[in-house]
Amino acid sequence: MARGGVAPPRRSLGLTMRKLILVVAAALVFASTDPAAQSHFSARSDLVVLNVAVTNDKGGFISGLPAEAFHVFEESQPQKVSFFAEQDAPATIGLLIDSSGSMMENRDRVVAGITEFAKASHPDDEFLPLVFNEQVSAVLPSPKRFTSDSTELRDALTRSLGARGRTAFHDALAEAIDGVGRGRHERKALVVVSDGGDNASRLTFTEAFEKVLASNVVIYSIAIVDPLALDRNPKALKRLADGTGGLAYQPERLSVVSRAFQTIAHDIRSRYTLAYAPPDAAADGRLRRVRVTVEAPGRSDLKVRTRTAYLPDSSRVVKGSGGAR
Numbered sequence: 001m002a003r004g005g006v007a008p009p010r011r012s013l014g015l016t017m018r019k020l021i022l023v024v025a026a027a028l029v030f031a032s033t034d035p036a037a038q039s040h041f042s043a044r045s046d047l048v049v050l051n052v053a054v055t056n057d058k059g060g061f062i063s064g065l066p067a068e069a070f071h072v073f074e075e076s077q078p079q080k081v082s083f084f085a086e087q088d089a090p091a092t093i094g095l096l097i098d099s100s101g102s103m104m105e106n107r108d109r110v111v112a113g114i115t116e117f118a119k120a121s122h123p124d125d126e127f128l129p130l131v132f133n134e135q136v137s138a139v140l141p142s143p144k145r146f147t148s149d150s151t152e153l154r155d156a157l158t159r160s161l162g163a164r165g166r167t168a169f170h171d172a173l174a175e176a177i178d179g180v181g182r183g184r185h186e187r188k189a190l191v192v193v194s195d196g197g198d199n200a201s202r203l204t205f206t207e208a209f210e211k212v213l214a215s216n217v218v219i220y221s222i223a224i225v226d227p228l229a230l231d232r233n234p235k236a237l238k239r240l241a242d243g244t245g246g247l248a249y250q251p252e253r254l255s256v257v258s259r260a261f262q263t264i265a266h267d268i269r270s271r272y273t274l275a276y277a278p279p280d281a282a283a284d285g286r287l288r289r290v291r292v293t294v295e296a297p298g299r300s301d302l303k304v305r306t307r308t309a310y311l312p313d314s315s316r317v318v319k320g321s322g323g324a325r
Contacts, residue, residue, distance in 0.1 A: 046282075047082065048074075050306045051187065051218055051245060052272040052292055057301040061270040065296060072276055073291045083275040090124035091268055092146075092183025094217075096176040097157070098194035098224075100133035100167045106224050107161045109254045110193055111154055113222075117191070117261035118150035122269055127153055128179050132172035133165030134200045138179075146183060167231070169194055170201035170208040173240075177215045189268050191261075192221045192240070197231035205236055212240060213287065214311040219243075220264045222257060223250040245306035282312040 050072070054062040067084035095114060118127060126146040129139035138145050139156040147153055173192070180188050198205070212219060221237035234250050241248035247267055249260040274292070282288050289309050294302045 046278055046312065047275045048278050048288075048290070048310055049216055050274045050290065050292060051216075052274055052304060052306040053245060053267055053270060054272065054294055055303050055305070056299075057303065061266070062299075062302060063270065065272070065294065069294050069296050070272070070274060071293045071295070072274060073293075074276075074279060075281070075289055076291075077279065079276040079279070081274050081276050083273070085273045087271070087273060088122060088269050089187050089273075090122045090126075090185050091187040091189055092126050092128065092180055092185040093121065093188075093268065094128045094130060094176045094180040094190040095153075095157075096136075096172060096190060096192045096194070097129070097131050097161060098133075098167065098169070099131040099160070099162050100165050105163075106254060107158075107163075109257050110224070111157045111161065113258040113261040114157060114191075115150050115154040116258050117265050118153050120262055120265035124148065124185075126183055126185065128176075128183065129153060129157055129160075130172070130176055130179065131157075131160050132168065134168050136168075136172045136175045145179070166200040167194075167197055168200040168202075169196065169198040169236075170203040170205055172201075173208045174203055174211050177211050177217055180217055181215060187268075187271075187273075188215070188217045189246070190217050190219050191264060192219060192237060193224060194221070194237065195223055195225045195229055196221075196233035196236040197229055198233070199231050209240065209243065210287075210311065212244060213307070213309055216307070216310070217244065218246045218268070218307070220246040220267070221248045222260050222264075223248070224254070224257070225250065243308050245308075247305075278312060285312050287311055 052070070054065060056062060063086060065086070067081060070081060070084070072079040072081055097110065126148050128146050131137050131139060137160065139160045140147055147156075176190055180190055219240045221241050223234035223237050225232050225234055238248040240246070247264060251257050251260060278288065287309050288311075290307060292304050292306050294304050296302060
């Protein structure tokens with residue numbers, strides 16, 4: 001049983017994305033010496049990595065599916081999967097929390113939810129807590145900034161969360177993506193607690209969203225909405241989650257915030273990892289649409305969540321002279 005009573009997936013390979021890199025690197029060596037294998041390699045070795053959640057129609061996670069059950073399409077064209085694993089691997093998780101407006105009255109509930117979230121997460125996860133109003137502030141001092149200690153996380157957030165200033169959500173989102181990118185784990189997620197509103201950013205939502213799509217960070221959101229706030233925008237939070245394969249919540253009662261955090265922790269741990277070499281057409285650097293389907297005998301209720309698009313220039317995991325298997 002995992003920390004906090006959340007069980008990891010039944011089938012855990014214990015692989016990390018660093019092992020994915022080693023697997024692909026070994027394949028590249030093999031391809032360079034085997035003419036038959038070379039025909040399966042493209043001129044580029046960029047791999048598009050997809051973290052995929054599979055659930056039933058009641059939201060229950062489905063584990064144990066084989067690689068052949070998954071089908072990947074880019075711009076409606078089928079792609080050959082080069083790597084597949086079901087894994088409960090550690091992650092770098094950003095926590096981006098709105099500290100403007102009416103957050104003060106919700107502070108204790110949010111801090112309690114995040115504390116339980118940390119306890120339910122993988123024991124080796126690292127957390128990057130950030131709060132924002134007009135500016136983004138790291139909750140933990142430099143150069144540390146990351147922690148795996150739920151008590152330290154709780155205490156730091158309690159000291160840092162307040163309700164002051166305007167809201168620069170788009171700018172904060174872009175900075176959070178950069179911060180998560182500096183984490184040590186290959187699997188990356190960002191949990192956003194906000195109403196989605198913005199009245200102070202330099203960046204537009206479209207610009208911030210493009211940065212998200214270039215990062216392979218899965219975004220989860222919990223919209224705590226003040227009905228009197230004129231600039232609230234929970235639809236923006238949902239768009240971020242839907243576009244990256246995460247989950248979006250808008251609790252009607254604050255009492256269910258902790259339950260949302262628990263579900264998010266389980267979702268991060270219950271993922272399949274797929275990777276494929278993008279087609280030559282992706283070399284133009286434009287946004288590429290991605291879709292994953294799952295087919296399993298006797299199952300018609302399976303639902304798939306993963307990112308819906310990527311920007312080719314930022315999807316690279318391995319760089320060299322070859323491509324995927």
